[in-house]
Amino acid sequence: MEKDELTYHVPVLLKESVDGMNIRPDGTYVDVTFGGAGHSREILSRLGEGGRLLGFDQDEDAERNIVDDPHFIFVRSNFRYLHNFLRYHDIEQVDAILADLGVSSHHFDDSERGFSFRFDGDLDMRMNKRAGLTAADIVNTYEEERLANIFYLYGELKNSRKLASM
The missing domain is CATH 3.40.50.150 (Vaccinia Virus protein VP39)
Structure with missing residues (x-):
């Protein structure tokens, strides 16, 4: 190999x-x-x-x-x-x-991982594909306030409320 x-x-x-x-x-x-x-x-x-x-x-x-x-x-x-x-x-x-924390190019280059902006694929974003919820599950089922908090706390997005309402 x-x-x-x-x-x-x-x-x-x-x-x-x-x-x-x-x-x-x-x-x-x-x-x-x-x-x-x-x-x-x-x-x-x-x-x-x-x-x-x-x-x-x-x-x-x-x-x-x-x-x-x-x-x-x-x-x-x-x-x-x-x-x-x-x-x-x-x-x-x-x-x-x-600890080499973060997402690697491997995750972005594989459309099936659901991290990519360049390739079409389902929104997944799980580091462990055997885990339960995908990112699509979360954005489609969580209440707006909970999404806004996730975007703000983990994504450090100042416009989290606006994004969650879309």
């Missing part, structure tokens, strides 16, 4: 981000946004005997990028459950946690 096929997102400032984690070969690390595995692969390249990395992702597309490495544990879950999984794996502390 070609390298380009393994990843759907090339991290910006990859080396700088991982350098900032001060990786120790025997350390324990967490990538809470595994995605295309760019950061995880770099972290793994710096681990040695006793080192380990947990990679969290709830997006089934990320599962195609799972790394076959004895130092790696893939967790098919939202990182909000980080504490539970650390306890499950008998990990009391970690040396560093990496």
Whole structure:
């Protein structure tokens, strides 16, 4: 498999981000946004005997990028459950946690994900396609005030009331 096929997102400032984690070969690390595995692969390249990395992702597309490495544990879950999984794996502390938060070009370039402005597709916008409500469900069923609050709080839109009334 070609390298380009393994990843759907090339991290910006990859080396700088991982350098900032001060990786120790025997350390324990967490990538809470595994995605295309760019950061995880770099972290793994710096681990040695006793080192380990947990990679969290709830997006089934990320599962195609799972790394076959004895130092790696893939967790098919939202990182909000980080504490539970650390306890499950008998990990009391970690040396560093990496979070590359946001939406990647992979999500915008796939019309079926429902994030794109360039391509036609149903409004979905779920990071976890197995989750319940789509963005279309929300904008078509939530009351105007609830929508306005969502737009204001999470979208930081000053004209949230006007948008919700449309």
